[in-house]
Amino acid sequence: MSTIHTIVALSTSYAVFRFFRRLGIFGLLLLSFLDSSFLFLPFGNDLLIIALISSDRNGLGWIFYVLVSAIGSVLGALMIDVLMRKAGEKGLERVVGEKTLQRLRGRMEEKAGLTIFLATVMPPPFPFTPVVMTAAALQYPRGNLLGVIFGARLVRYSVEAVLALYFGRRVIAYLNSPIIVYVIYGLIVFAIVGSVLSLLNWMNGPVSGSQPTAE
Numbered sequence: 439m440s441t442i443h444t445i446v447a448l449s450t451s452y453a454v455f456r457f458f459r460r461l462g463i464f465g466l467l468l469l470s471f472l473d474s475s476f477l478f479l480p481f482g483n484d485l486l487i488i489a490l491i492s493s494d495r496n497g498l499g500w501i502f503y504v505l506v507s508a509i510g511s512v513l514g515a516l517m518i519d520v521l522m523r524k525a526g527e528k529g530l531e532r533v534v535g536e537k538t539l540q541r542l543r544g545r546m547e548e549k550a551g552l553t554i555f556l557a558t559v560m561p562p563p564f565p566f567t568p569v570v571m572t573a574a575a576l577q578y579p580r581g582n583l584l585g586v587i588f589g590a591r592l593v594r595y596s597v598e599a600v601l602a603l604y605f606g607r608r609v610i611a612y613l614n615s616p617i618i619v620y621v622i623y624g625l626i627v628f629a630i631v632g633s634v635l636s637l638l639n640w641m642n643g644p645v646s647g648s649q650p651t652a653e
Contacts, residue, residue: 470510558590
């Protein structure tokens, strides 16, 4: 990538991050939804919730940020669930590959709930989306899937909220520092590229010819 292209990409990324931040709690809901669906946004929602809570530490407002983030994540996972539950194992194999499917199937058969919880509560590179896709394709109960995701997200975002509250001013200083700003830019550029690849992979995957597995 040339220097000009890099500058344009970073400027666009900064505008995207500022856009979601200006939307406040609605932007948090939207970004958490995208982050938990087929888009690739590593740490995007985590950075946004930390920035918002660090800027607004009055009262119990942080609770709403945590709840909204968790709800957005559940909605994003629900979209994956609806699509992959219909696609079944054949559709899943076309997206994640046979080897990945075999590995994830083994984990889901042994400790499905724990696997989903860890994939949800832990940051990248833990494979959140592939785990949710596998659980849905293998017909893991939808209520259990979404319940585990909601609980795990509450844990993850609550920890981040406490850190943001405790280190509030330091967090704001770090987020405004040149190094962190460029790190955020880089993550968003990486997210845009990953999202495009993810969508292309999905469009070439279980869109055609896949049948749902039996309940």
